[in-house]
Amino acid sequence: MRSFHPAPRAAAGISYCSFGELLQGVLLEDESDFLVTLPIRKYSVSTFVPDHGSSEIVTQPSGKTKAAALARVILARHGRTVGGTFHIDCDIPVGKGLSSSSADLLATARAIEVYLGRELPLEQLCRDMSGIEPTDGVMFAESVVYLQRKGMLRARLGRLPNLQIVSLDEGGTLDTLEYHRGGEANRHNREHRAEFNELLERIVAAFAARDLAEIGRVSTRSAQINQKVNPKRHLVAVQDVSAATGGLGLVTAHSGTCIGILYEAGRADHAANLARAVDALSAHGSVRVYDTIC
The missing domain is CATH 3.30.70.890 (GHMP kinase, C-terminal domain)
Structure with missing residues (x-):
C-alpha cells in the first residue's frame, strides 16, 4: 500500500481517459455488462481546496455534480465533514464517450487520497464510483475487462x-x-x-x-x-x-x-x-x- 502524508492545503489527483471501448457487451453466464478499456494520454486533474469553515462540497466548473457526489460519499465514510472546492480540468469534453466523467471521478478520489494521507481501498472505490454512474475502468493503468455497473474488475489484459x-x-x-x-x-x-x-x-x-x-x-x-x-x-x-x-x-x-x-x-x-x-x-x-x- 502506498504511503501518504496528509495535505494541509490543496491536494490534487489525476486520471487518464479511455477512448470508448474496444468491446462492450454482456456476459453469457450472468448477463453482467462488461467493457474493455483503451487508455489514452488525455487526463482529468482534480484539485481539492478544503474549507474547514464549511461542510459544503462544490466543484469548478459547477456542472461536475457527479464528482461532488463521490467526494461527499468518500469524505463521509472517513468521518470528514470538511467542505471545499474541487477544481476539475479535463482534456476531454463531456458527452463524447471518452471517459471524461469516469476520469473526473477518479481524479477527485485521488485528490481525496492526498488530502487524507491514505490510499483508498480499490474495491470500495470501484463500487463507490459505479454507485454514481456506470464507470469505465480508468483506475487501472492498462486495458482491462471491467464490469461497469458492478464496479468490478474481471481481467487485466x-x-x-x-x-x-x-x-x-x-x-x-x-x-x-x-x-x-x-x-x-x-x-x-x-x-x-x-x-x-x-x-x-x-x-x-x-x-x-x-x-x-x-x-x-x-x-x-x-x-x-x-x-x-x-x-x-x-x-x-x-x-x-x-x-x-x-x-x-x-x-x-x-x-x-x-x-x-x-x-x-x-x-x-x-x-x-x-x-x-x-x-x-x-x-x-x-x-x-x-x-x-x-
Whole structure:
C-alpha cells in the first residue's frame, strides 16, 4: 500500500481517459455488462481546496455534480465533514464517450487520497464510483475487462504496443445515464450476448498473443453491433478509410459521439497513413489524433 502524508492545503489527483471501448457487451453466464478499456494520454486533474469553515462540497466548473457526489460519499465514510472546492480540468469534453466523467471521478478520489494521507481501498472505490454512474475502468493503468455497473474488475489484459487513434467526432453530446436509462442498449446487447462472449474470448487471447490485427477485428465488430443503439453516421466511410490506410480496425465510443481508427505507430508507413486518414475524415467532422498508454 502506498504511503501518504496528509495535505494541509490543496491536494490534487489525476486520471487518464479511455477512448470508448474496444468491446462492450454482456456476459453469457450472468448477463453482467462488461467493457474493455483503451487508455489514452488525455487526463482529468482534480484539485481539492478544503474549507474547514464549511461542510459544503462544490466543484469548478459547477456542472461536475457527479464528482461532488463521490467526494461527499468518500469524505463521509472517513468521518470528514470538511467542505471545499474541487477544481476539475479535463482534456476531454463531456458527452463524447471518452471517459471524461469516469476520469473526473477518479481524479477527485485521488485528490481525496492526498488530502487524507491514505490510499483508498480499490474495491470500495470501484463500487463507490459505479454507485454514481456506470464507470469505465480508468483506475487501472492498462486495458482491462471491467464490469461497469458492478464496479468490478474481471481481467487485466495489459498494455498494447504504441498505438495511435485517428478520431472522428460526429458532433453533439450523449449523456451516459440517459443512454442506459432507456433500456434499448440493454435489450440489444442481451440479444447478442453469445457473440459478445465469443468476442471477449478472442480479444483476451489476442492481448495475450499481442495480436493487434485480431484486436482490431474484434473492436470493429463491436462497433458494428453497436450501430443499432447508437449509430455512427459515418461508420462505413471510416471503415473504408481504415482499409485504405493500413488501419488495424475501428474503435467506437459505444455511448458517445466519436469513432476512430486504430494504427500501429511503429510501422514504416505510419506517418503517411495517418496524414491520409486525417485528411479523408476531415470532410465528415472534427478529427483528432490520440496516443494510447503503452
